[in-house]
Amino acid sequence: MVEFSELEINKARRLFLFLAQKMAGDRGLQIASAIISNGFLTDEQISEITGLSITSVRNILSILRNAGILHVIRQRDHSGWTLYYWGTDPLIIYRVFKDRIKQAIKHLKIYLEYSINESFYYCTECGVRVSKDVAELNNYTCPVCGGTLVQEEPATELIKFLEMLVEKYKKVSLLH
Ligand SMILES: [Zn+2]
CATH class of the missing domain: 1.10.10.10 (Winged helix-like DNA-binding domain superfamily/Winged helix DNA-binding domain)
Structure with a gap:
């Protein structure tokens, strides 16, 4: 008990x-x-x-x-x-709450991974911006001018924010 x-x-x-x-x-x-x-x-x-x-x-x-x-x-x-x-009673409330937090952390992590992996590519010559799929399809060569496609910096602010949320949720889930 x-x-x-x-x-x-x-x-x-x-x-x-x-x-x-x-x-x-x-x-x-x-x-x-x-x-x-x-x-x-x-x-x-x-x-x-x-x-x-x-x-x-x-x-x-x-x-x-x-x-x-x-x-x-x-x-x-x-x-x-x-x-x-x-x-x-408190026990079942905490159990459900923890499960929901776990789910939230799981979804955040998926979103975080997605944000890191699915960044765009841009051409160093003409600046055209393409998705990861298009970049792959074209062997990382610009479909417009033939220049080199480079991966964009992932949205660092968003990623920091997501990582902060994951940490916050982890702390909350330790509450009992
Ligand atoms: Zn180009």
Whole structure:
């Protein structure tokens, strides 16, 4: 069992609200807030608290559950009826958040590689600018004047920015 400090629990709550809004918009945020303030709730209770229709509540609950940020607890009431209570906990929030960060880092790295590898070529004689494919196709000879094609400096500012983002995401993903 992982123990969370008060600070981490608060952070997890904010992440939960953030992820719920990302995944299900303002209604997702409303539902997440209801769960944060009240703990585990049934869909009907959520509908009462938020004023959203039961259909809408159920749709959003299933989106959030599929995304992995909601738990459901089944409980039988005295008449034998099964009630479903929806809630969350810091552990699953952090897990989902880390996965998303990992995805973001992966996409950034792909974009970074692309930015480095797919730079343009230019002719040292006439200055014409061609894509990597065209340069390759022409054996790095200018299709216009026959001069030499040279690889452009990759967009260093963009690359620095992307590298900075990757580092930042890596730090965030270490948070628990
Ligand atoms: Zn040329």
